[in-house]
Ligand code: OOG
């Protein structure tokens with residue numbers, strides 16, 4: 645059984661791994677007793693980022709598609725927390741040196757309407773969404789070899805590391821839109837939005853019940869990443885583009901870090 649102090653130590657280890665880009669070993673089998681304890685570690689990890697200056701900007705869902713569950717051998721939907729420092733403006737460069745062993749995956753994002761009253765218990769969260777956009781997520785497990793248990797990955801803020809969002813469109817039905825991810829023009833993954841819980845908007849109903857159990861810090865204007873439609877692929881240097889049919893695309897450029905030349 646882990647006390648709060650032990651969970652805080654685990655959180656510090658994960659936060660240090662992210663800051664130093666050095667992977668850590670998975671936690672011992674009994675170190676995180678259950679999913680509830682794992683979310684407590686996640687809250688400590690995120691609280692530390694906030695103490696260091698980050699601002700929460702939304703939530704992400706994980707393992708909402710069979711492709712992702714099979715890839716990582718995990719079979720539960722989970723949530724993580726997004727901060728402003730993780731956001732890459734559409735079209736911008738992102739330095740690969742920020743990450744340990746990054747992977748990229750195609751997603752869709754929802755936006756919570758500015759006038760949504762999330763404290764109203766009668767509100768269906770699907771009704772709180774006013775816009776949708778193509779998105780990509782860069783995940784970067786802090787665990788060695790990208791190997792983890794369900795509790796480990798929840799504690800590690802669901803491998804959240806960076807994300808980019810394309811242009812917002814008014815909310816529309818999203819089932820069965822073709823999704824494609826390319827790096828330097830070469831297709832790396834292809835699928836459909838139906839792979840995400842049958843319809844990505846279902847994730848909002850899942851979040852509403854998760855919010856009833858956890859301290860979920862969602863606010864009007866925040867974004868929700870609905871989870872990857874396909875398995876993730878290793879992120880290498882190049883231009884990464886995700887297209888979602890009828891929604892448009894989002895692009896970032898992953899760049900290797902220039903080595904500083906020693907002056908002689
Ligand atoms: C965990 C994050 C899962 C998704 O979209 O399914 C996720 C991982 O695969 O490391 O972000």
Ligand code: MG
Pocket residue numbers: 704705706749751781783869871872
């Ligand atoms: Mg994801």
